[in-house]
Amino acid sequence: MKKLYKHKKSAIFAYELAERKLIIQNIFDDNLEIPLYDVFFRYFPRKSGLKIVAVDENATDIIDLFFQILRDVTGKAYQHSLADKLIVSLDDKQTHSETVDIITKTDKTILIATRNEGKTREFKEMFSQLGYTINNLNDFPDLPEVAETGMTFEENARLKAETIAELTGQMVLADDSGLMVDVLGGLPGVWSARFAGDNATDAANNAKLLHELASTAVTPERRTARFHTTLVVATPERNSLVVEGEWLGAIATIPKGDDGFGYDPLFIDDETGKTAAQMTLAQKNKVSHRARALKKLLEKWPEWLNEITR
Numbered sequence: 001m002k003k004l005y006k007h008k009k010s011a012i013f014a015y016e017l018a019e020r021k022l023i024i025q026n027i028f029d030d031n032l033e034i035p036l037y038d039v040f041f042r043y044f045p046r047k048s049g050l051k052i053v054a055v056d057e058n059a060t061d062i063i064d065l066f067f068q069i070l071r072d073v074t075g076k077a078y079q080h081s082l083a084d085k086l087i088v089s090l091d092d093k094q095t096h097s098e099t100v101d102i103i104t105k106t107d108k109t110i111l112i113a114t115r116n117e118g119k120t121r122e123f124k125e126m127f128s129q130l131g132y133t134i135n136n137l138n139d140f141p142d143l144p145e146v147a148e149t150g151m152t153f154e155e156n157a158r159l160k161a162e163t164i165a166e167l168t169g170q171m172v173l174a175d176d177s178g179l180m181v182d183v184l185g186g187l188p189g190v191w192s193a194r195f196a197g198d199n200a201t202d203a204a205n206n207a208k209l210l211h212e213l214a215s216t217a218v219t220p221e222r223r224t225a226r227f228h229t230t231l232v233v234a235t236p237e238r239n240s241l242v243v244e245g246e247w248l249g250a251i252a253t254i255p256k257g258d259d260g261f262g263y264d265p266l267f268i269d270d271e272t273g274k275t276a277a278q279m280t281l282a283q284k285n286k287v288s289h290r291a292r293a294l295k296k297l298l299e300k301w302p303e304w305l306n307e308i309t310r
């Protein structure tokens with residue numbers, strides 16, 4: 001058995017065609033190179049070269065795409081069929097037959113175990129570019145609240161993802177995140193959503209944070225902080241996939257900007273000097289803790305899917 005598609009940067013297949021290149025960029029503008037099995041090279045002369053760049057965990061889509069390009073570029077009548085065998089024919093003559101191992105995941109909807117619309121908006125933007133539709137728990141009012149009783153981001157993200165995956169029988173992504181302020185020993189951390197008390201508003205949490213820093217007379221250079229996200233993808237009866245991402249910055253003395261949610265008006269990005277609330281959704285989604293975690297998730301996801309569909 002050979003693997004047709006492995007979602008790792010690998011030198012084995014990608015090559016350039018100066019004029020005719022097809023690029024399906026991923027959400028971070030990275031060129032993700034999908035290794036197609038080398039049988040294709042026999043049908044596609046190296047000198048003409050082609051770069052196929054895509055984000056998709058579904059090998060059949062990639063193979064379809066490849067043959068589509070092959071037909072367009074060469075003008076020849078390539079045909080293929082995929083079952084557990086890949087059969088390729090040219091001008092009605094069978095030219096190749098190979099047993100292959102295909103990842104057959106086709107579901108393009110992801111349920112995010114969150115009621116936070118700010119997070120959801122970010123995930124929607126990030127995933128829409130990959131062709132995924134996002135639902136969150138506000139679309140399922142009958143599902144229960146999951147108590148965040150963990151002491152770590154991972155424990156809470158697991159609780160949210162694994163409980164909802166069990167209840168719904170589907171694949172679920174959860175995000176547990178928070179702001180960690182160095183001079184406060186990492187607080188508010190896992191308590192970020194409830195820093196000013198249960199069901200606290202964003203404004204109350206921000207006011208409490210400013211108050212804590214003011215009362216300890218913290219100098220500007222000691223206002224360093226980071227946003228943290230742990231993402232967990234769970235599916236019933238399988239081991240979950242866990243990744244994390246961080247974003248370094250500092251806490252402002254007054255809130256600035258109108259976009260975003262949570263502590264965004266107080267979080268100054270180290271690189272640009274802007275608060276997260278002064279960034280557009282697209283700008284934040286390039287550098288945020290959530291974006292960095294999602295990038296790692298996308299790198300690991302196909303391999304993980306491959307394991308769980310075996």
Ligand SMILES: O=P(O)(O)OP(=O)(O)OP(=O)(O)OC[C@H]1O[C@@H](n2cnc3c(O)ncnc32)[C@H](O)[C@@H]1O
Binds near residue numbers: 205
């Ligand atoms: O548990 P769910 O339903 O996902 O929603 P939540 O708001 O309770 O989410 P968390 O438990 O993960 O708490 C994270 C809190 O950290 C803050 N936070 C997380 N990511 C943030 C971001 O990108 N910008 C600003 N604040 C953020 C914000 O106050 C969140 O409420």
Ligand SMILES: [Mg+2]
Binds near residue numbers: 148193
């Ligand atoms: Mg929460």
